[in-house]
Amino acid sequence: MRTITLFEGDGIGPEITKEVVRILNALQLPLQFEPYEIGQTAYDHTGELIPQDAIDSIKRNKVALKAPVTTPIGKGFRSVNVGLRLAFDLYANIRPAKSLPSVITRYDDVDLVVFRENTEDLYIGIEEVIDENTVHAIKKITRKASERIIRAAFDYAVTNNRKKVTCVHKANILKKSDGLFLQIFNEIKNEYPDIISNDLIVDNTCMQLVMNPKQFDVMVMPNLYGDILSDLTSGLIGGLGLLPSANKNDEYAIFEAVHGSAPDIAGKNIANPTALLLSACMMLDHLGYMEEADRIRKAINKVLTSTAIRTKDLGGTATTTEYTDAIIANL
Numbered sequence: 001m002r003t004i005t006l007f008e009g010d011g012i013g014p015e016i017t018k019e020v021v022r023i024l025n026a027l028q029l030p031l032q033f034e035p036y037e038i039g040q041t042a043y044d045h046t047g048e049l050i051p052q053d054a055i056d057s058i059k060r061n062k063v064a065l066k067a068p069v070t071t072p073i074g075k076g077f078r079s080v081n082v083g084l085r086l087a088f089d090l091y092a093n094i095r096p097a098k099s100l101p102s103v104i105t106r107y108d109d110v111d112l113v114v115f116r117e118n119t120e121d122l123y124i125g126i127e128e129v130i131d132e133n134t135v136h137a138i139k140k141i142t143r144k145a146s147e148r149i150i151r152a153a154f155d156y157a158v159t160n161n162r163k164k165v166t167c168v169h170k171a172n173i174l175k176k177s178d179g180l181f182l183q184i185f186n187e188i189k190n191e192y193p194d195i196i197s198n199d200l201i202v203d204n205t206c207m208q209l210v211m212n213p214k215q216f217d218v219m220v221m222p223n224l225y226g227d228i229l230s231d232l233t234s235g236l237i238g239g240l241g242l243l244p245s246a247n248k249n250d251e252y253a254i255f256e257a258v259h260g261s262a263p264d265i266a267g268k269n270i271a272n273p274t275a276l277l278l279s280a281c282m283m284l285d286h287l288g289y290m291e292e293a294d295r296i297r298k299a300i301n302k303v304l305t306s307t308a309i310r311t312k313d314l315g316g317t318a319t320t321t322e323y324t325d326a327i328i329a330n331l
């Protein structure tokens with residue numbers, strides 16, 4: 001029996017986690033879940049956003065499935081997500097955006113993967129108030145972190161039969177920081193002669209993604225661009241309710257939806273659990289249950305083919321529970 005650390009999260013987190021676990025249990029795999037609280041709920045109960053028992057559980061199990069959490073704003077807290085990623089040095093944030101044949105959007109065959117550096121850039125959160133009208137923020141780019149995310153993107157391309165890796169940057173303005181990231185990309189690409197490589201400035205990338213997303217395959221970039229561009233890529237495939245992700249290094253992996261805790265729809269049983277479910281599929285792939293992951297992906301597509309059983313974000317009227325029931329019926 002393999003044990004998975006489970007974070008039900010805040011806002012819509014518990015609603016979608018319950019349904020995703022119901023689907024995973026329907027597969028009757030030798031998996032069991034060890035639930036822990038983090039985020040706002042943990043803070044309310046323990047005074048800590050990431051209690052030590054949650055950290056210890058990940059250390060034991062190496063794999064976690066995590067629903068979105070709320071980080072209290074403006075009280076000097078570091079983001080829970082950033083905290084977890086840093087605690088385990090989860091340097092690769094992998095966000096695949098793949099069109100679902102059943103969800104009609106502007107483009108029908110988007111299939112790209114964003115590799116977002118996950119440990120540095122402006123996310124180190126070092127800001128300095130110079131005077132009451134001036135604030136500086138530190139953008140940190142290191143060779144070590146850049147090398148490992150760029151290499152991870154190329155290795156993924158090789159392993160998954162992908163053809164191209166694009167480096168996204170702003171090295172024309174940030175000549176030293178993004179300049180270093182681009183320089184390292186240009187060094188490492190030579191180790192992968194069978195993979196096509198190119199680089200694009202981030203603003204141009206936004207336009208290119210909206211105009212012609214099919215030109216992209218694997219994309220690698222510093223932290224902040226990855227955060228912003230992956231929300232954009234979710235828009236290409238039908239919205240935040242559909243975009244999964246993995247935070248990984250060689251030892252640990254935390255799988256989570258890209259979206260947040262959606263407080264505006266929490267408690268209404270209308271949230272779309274697909275992004276967390278597809279994240280669970282990435283987890284199943286990681287654990288070696290590729291066939292079972294595909295069974296779930298196929299069931300999602302079958303259910304979404306009919307507009308009758310969709311959640312509100314996809315134009316339907318189904319509740320989260322009704323949608324889950326339909327997926328289980330189609331497994």
Ligand code: NAI
Pocket residue numbers: 012067068069070071081240241256257258259260261262263264265270271272273274275313
């Ligand atoms: P959000 O992603 O929670 O919501 C943005 C919009 O998308 C909202 O209109 C929401 O209703 C909708 N939405 C998101 N997920 C959905 C789903 N599964 N089904 C249907 N509609 C969905 O972003 P927002 O409002 O900026 O952040 C809310 C909270 O989430 C904040 O406290 C933020 O810190 C936290 N957050 C947590 C993340 C995580 O734990 N990984 C990631 C992003 C934000």
